[in-house]
Amino acid sequence: MIKKTFTLIALSFLTVMSCKNNSEELLFPDCSTENITYTEHIEPILSTCVGCHNGPLGNDGIDLSTEAKVLEAANDKSKGAEGRLLGAIKGLSGYAKMPPGSGATPLSECEIKQIEAWVNANLED
Numbered sequence: 001m002i003k004k005t006f007t008l009i010a011l012s013f014l015t016v017m018s019c020k021n022n023s024e025e026l027l028f029p030d031c032s033t034e035n036i037t038y039t040e041h042i043e044p045i046l047s048t049c050v051g052c053h054n055g056p057l058g059n060d061g062i063d064l065s066t067e068a069k070v071l072e073a074a075n076d077k078s079k080g081a082e083g084r085l086l087g088a089i090k091g092l093s094g095y096a097k098m099p100p101g102s103g104a105t106p107l108s109e110c111e112i113k114q115i116e117a118w119v120n121a122n123l124e125d
């Protein structure tokens with residue numbers, strides 16, 4: 001009896017642990033970071049940003065209205081090695097967290113991962 005109970009507890013513990021390890025996959029079953037393209041992934045994610053970052057007079061000089069301009073913001077290392085785009089969407093210290101304001105919906109972990117993968121793939125020289 002004691003042995004059975006122990007086995008049961010051990011099994012439920014293992015089940016809980018395996019769920020915990022997979023939680024990110026369960027939350028984002030489609031979070032692929034392969035073959036990310038500007039038109040298919042990045043432009044739609046950043047569409048909520050463009051209202052404030054459209055053209056050369058975009059807030060803080062950040063223009064997110066074209067692929068080249070987004071890469072320019074990503075490659076701007078004036079505030080640190082992450083670049084201003086990744087620094088801002090990850091909310092790293094030293095960067096203004098984007099999107100701004102306590103009421104704003106932050107980008108999801110998956111969206112941030114996809115942007116990071118795309119930036120890394122496109123800034124490789």
Ligand code: HEC
Pocket residue numbers: 046048049050051052053059060062064073079084085086088089094095096097098099100107
């Ligand atoms: C409501 C308007 C608004 C929206 C929406 C917005 N931004 Fe901003 N953004 C600003 C303002 C204002 C600043 C300057 C903030 C500051 O310096 O404190 C800024 C600054 C930035 C910077 C420079 C940050 C730094 O510290 O160098 C980046 C990069 C940026 N935004 C990207 C984004 C991205 C990506 C999104 C969408 C996820 C976004 N922004 C959405 C208004 C906005």
